[in-house]
Amino acid sequence: MSAPPGEELARLAALHGVATSYQPSPDRTVTASAAAVTRALAALGVDAGTPQAVREALTARERELGERLLPPTVVWWRGSPCEPLAALPEGTVLSVRTEQGPSLDSVERLPLGVHRLTATAPDGRTGTAHLVVAPPRLPSPAGRAYGLLVQLYSLLSRRSWGMGDLGDLGELTAWAGRALGAGFVQVNPLHAAVPGAPTDPSPYRPSSRRFPDPVHLRVEDVPEFAHVDDDGLRRTLLDRAARLREAVLEKGELIDRDAVWELKREALELVARVPLGPGRRAAYCDFLAEQGQALEDHATWCALAEVHGPQWRQWPKALRDPRSAETARARRELLDRVDLHSRLAWLTDTQLTAAQRAAREAGMPVGIVHDLAVGVHPEGADAWAQQEYFAAGMSVGAPPDAFNARGQDWGLPPWRPDRLAASGYAPYRLLLRALFGYAGALRIDHVMGLFRLWWVPQGEPPTEGAYVRYDAEAMLAVLVLEASRAGSLVIGEDLGTVEPGVREALRERGVLGTSVLWFERDWEGDGRPLAPDRWRADCLATATTHDLPSTAARLTGEHVELRDRLGLLTRPVEEERAEAVNDTAEWLGLLTRLGLLAGTGGGGDRASEEAEIQAVHRFLLRTPARMIGVWLPDGVGDRRPQNLPGTWDQYPNWRLPIADATGRPVTLEELAASPRLRALMDVLREPDGAPAPGTAAPADEAAEAGGSDGSDGSGGADGADGADGV
Template identity: 60%
Template sequence: GKTPGNTATRRYCDPVHLRVEDVPEFRYLDGAAAERAAVLVARAGELRDGVLRHDRPIDRDAVWALKREALELVHRVPLTPGRAAAHAAYRDGQGRALADHALWCALTERHGPDWRGWPAGLRDPASADTARARDEHRARVDFHAWLTWLTDEQLATAQRTARAAGMDIGLVHDLALGVHPDGSEAWAHQGALAAGMSIGAPPDAFNARGQDWGLPPWRPDALAAAGYAPYRELLDGLLRHAGGLRIDHVLSHFRLWWVPEGASPADGTYVHYDARAMLGTLALAAQRSGAVVIGEDLGTVEPGVREELSGRGLLGTSVLWFEREYDKPGEPALPPWRWRAGALATVSTHDLPPAAARLGESDIELRLRLGLVEGDPETARAAARAETEDWLATFARHGLLSQDAGEEDRITAAYRYLARTPARLIGLWLPDLVGDRRPQNVPGTWREYPNWRLPVSDADGRPLALEQLVASPRLAALTAAVRAELDGRG
C-alpha cells in the first residue's frame, strides 16, 4: 500500500523515511520477531543493491512494505516509562491534528485512499460514525500516531546533529503549495478548502493551455473566519525541528488561479487573499521559532509583491539561468554584483536539469525525446547550443573559466558566479556536486519519465550511496571552490 506520507499531509513527515534500526525498541526484538526483522533487513539491502548496482528506479512502495512490517514488529515492544511519557506528551501536544491524521491512515487501510469514496458517515471527521471508528480502530490509530512520533524524534535528532556540526540554520523544510485532495489534510480541513476547485496557472507563453495541478486551494473567507488557525498550525508543525522554511510559490499569499473541476485552466480566475494576514501569520510563526523563511517567488510577479516580502524579512529565490537584464538587447546575464541580496541564490531548481545537462547537450536531447519541444529539432538544438555558449562566454569574461575548461570546470564556474553575488544564502544542488546529468523531475511528464525515483548518480551514470556521496572528491573540490570564492580567494 501507499505510504501515509506527505501526499496526505504537509504537517507530518512521511514514515517511509524512518531509519528503523535507530528506533530504540528495535534492539529489543527477540525470538521469532528478531528473525523476521533480519529477513526484512536483508530484503531492504537487496532493494538498495538493485538501485546501486543496476540503476533501478527507487521503489518507495516496496521500501514502505518492508519498513511497515518491521515497524509493526517493533511496535509490540513495550516502551520504557520514560519513552512512554515522551510518547504521551507528544500525542497530547499535537491534539486533534494528530488524532485526525492517524485515524485517516487507519481508515485508508480499511476503505481505500480516497476518503470521498468512503461510507458517507466517515467522510466527515466530526460525525458520530467517525467517533465510533476512532474507538473501533484504536489499535491502528495508535500505530500510526506512534509512527508520527518516531519521525518527529528522528527529525529532532537530525536538527540537533546539524546544529552541533556548526550549521547555523540546520534543516530547511519545504511547504508545498497544496496537498492531495484525497489526503488526511484535505479530509480534516474540508471547511477551509474549496471543494470542486483546484490550483493552477493561466495560459502563458510557456503553456498555451494553462495548467491544472489538481490541488484544492485554501478558502480565504474560511481562513479569515478561523483566525488563520489552519495555516498557523501547519506552520508550527513544520517549524518544530527546522531552522528554515522554503515556501513553494509564495505568491499564493497574494492570489491563486482557481480552476473549476472539469473545466479548462483557461476558464479559471484569480482569487485574491489577504496578503497582510497571511504574511503576518507566517512572519509570527518564523519569529517564534527563530527560522529563516525563503519564498519561491519565480515566474510572473505582480508589482510591489517582492517589496512586500522583503519588507517582512522573507528571502526570495534567484536562479542563475533566469537572472538576465531583460531590458537590454540580447538580454545579457545579470552581473553578480547586481543580484539582490535578500535571496537564496541557486544555479538550478528541482524542476530544471542539472548544470551538467544544461551546459551540455543531454538536456535538449531528453526534452526532444520526451516530445516537450515544439518546432524543428535542429532549431531547438541550435538555440540550446547558443544559450550554452553565451553562459560559458559570460563565465570567461568574469575570469571564472578558461578556454579549454571541461565539464567539471564549467559547473564550478557557475557556482563561483553565485558566490560573487550579495545573496544571503547559496544553494548547492546535490546532483551538480557529483556531475549527475539526469533531472530529478521533468514537468509535464508522468509515465514518460521516472520523476523523483532516480538515485543521485555520478558523471558516468553510476548511482551513489550516501557514503559515496560524502566521500566524493568532486563534491569536495566544488565546495572548496565556493568557499574560496566566498572568502575572496577565488
C-alpha cells in the same frame, strides 16, 4: 471562453476577492469569464447564479462590510500603527484576551501572538476579531551561508532500505557541516503521502502537510527495534532491506517507494508491539497532547484508509465527515491502528528533530531547510479533516501564459480565504508551527500563493479559471510570527511570473527569494545575463533546482536531447539545440570576462565540464546573495533531472538515485569521498569567488559584462506561477 462578467457581478467579485481579470504580461490584460467568476463565488458560499441572486448578494455584502467594526482578522506589525484600529469610531472601547491567557483592557504593549480582540463602539455596536501581533520582519541571516540541495529519497547510503532516509539526512548534515563548512542542507517536502497502487511519488501532492511520512524513518534508529523478540525475523528484515538497496545501487533499478514502505511498515508494526519505557512513554504522551485533534484526525484517516481505501469521497457516507458519530465509533473500533499511526508520526517527528540537532551540532548556522508544498491531495488526510477550510469543486493551477498556452491544473484544492480569516488562520498557524519545530529554515513552494491563487473549476480547463485573493498581510504576519518564535528563516520560491509588489512585500518582511542562474537576465533591457552585482541580496541563489536540468546537462546540451527523445519539444530540435548553445555560450562568455573561467571564448577550446561547473558557483559567490545552494548531484556530474515537468509515465520522476556522469548510482559514502564534490565545495570557501589562477579580467571587460544600476535582478522565466513538481 464565455461572456465576461457584468458590472454587478464584477463588483460582487471584487468584494469577495475574486479577480475578474489578470495580466500575463505588463502590456496585456485578460478578462476572466463570467462562468469562472460565478463558480469561484459559489465555492466561497456566494450565490451568483442569476442576475437577481447577484443583486441580493451584492446588497448583503455591502451591508455587512458597512456595518462591521472589524474584519475577522486584524494584523498589527509591532512598531507600526494598526490601521484597522485607528479607523474605529472615536470612543470605541477595546479589550483583549491574549493568547497567553490574561485579558487586558488595553491594546498597549500586547505580547506577540494571536489574540482575541473585542471592540465596543459608542453607538452600541460590537465586533470581535483575531488580532495577530507580529514582529515587523524576520532577521536577515547572520553572514553568508552556503549549503547543499538534495531530494532525500535519492540519497542512499549503505544503510538505507532502498531510498534515502532521516538517518542519511543526519549523516549528510553532520558531514557537510563539519567537513565542508556548509551552513544548511535543503530537502524536498517530507509530508505524508497518499497511499496507492502505486503511490504518487511526487512530494508535492501530499496527503498531509502537517505530518511527515514515516517512510523516511531509519528503522534501526528507533530504540524499540533492538528489542524486537525475534532475532531471526529482525535479521530477515535487514536482509530484505539490503536487497532493496542493492537493486537500486547495484542493478540500476528505480527507487520503489511502495516496496520500501511495505517493508518498513512490517518492521514498524513489530516495533509498535514493544512496550515503551517510562521516559519514552511520557514523551509520546506529551506529543499526543501537543498535536491534539489534528493528530487524532490524521491517524484516523490513515486507519480508515487501510479499511476503505485512500479515496475518502468513496467511503461510506457517514465516514466522509470527520466529526460524525459513525467516524467516532470507527475510531474506537480501530484504536490500535489509530495508535500505530500516531506513534509513527511521533517517531518521524523525533528523527526529524534529531537531524536538525545533528546539523546544529555540526556547526551549521541554519541547519535543515524544509520544503512546504503549495497544497494537498484532494483525497488525502488534510482535505478530509479540514473540509470546511477547502474550496469545494476547485483546484489550484496557473493561467495560460507564454510558456504554457493551455494553463496548468495542479489538482490541489485551495484554502478558502474567508474561512481562514474567520478562524484566525488556525490551520495555517498550526501547520507552520509543526514544521518550524524541526526546521532551521522553511522554503515556501510557490510563495505567490500567499497573495493569490488561480482557481480552476472542477471539470473545466485551466483557461476557465480566475484568481482569488488572500489576505497577504495576514498570511505574512502569521508566517513571520511563527518563524520568529522558532528562530527560523523563510525562503520563498518566487520563480516565474510574479505580480508587481509581491517580491517587495516579501523582502520588507525578511522573507528571502529564490534566484536561479539561468533565469537571471536583464529582461527589461537587452536580455543578456545579469552581472553578479545586479543580483538581489535577499535570496537563495542556485545554479539549478529539482525541476530543472542539472548543471552538467545544461552545459552539455543533454537536457535538449532528453526532451527530444521523449517527444516533449514544441519546435524543431535544431532550433532548441541552437538556443541552448547560445544561452550557454553567453553565460560562459560572461564567466570568462569576469576572470572566473579559463579556456572559453575567443574561439579557444572550452574548459572542462568540471571547471565550468566550478566557475558557475564562483559566479554565485560574486553575487550579494545571502544564501548559496549547490545541487548535490552537480557535485558528481549527474545528468538526469529528478523531475521533468510535463511528464508522468514517460520519465521516472522522483524515483532516481543520485548518479555520476555515466549514470552509475553514487552512495552517500562515495559522495563524502568524492574529489570532484570536494573540489566544488572548496570553491565556496574562496573569498567572493576568487578568480581562477591567471584568468583575471580587465576592469573594463568586467564592466562590459553588465554594469550595476541597483535593479532587483529578480527575473524568472520558467513558467507562470509554476508550482514545483506538481
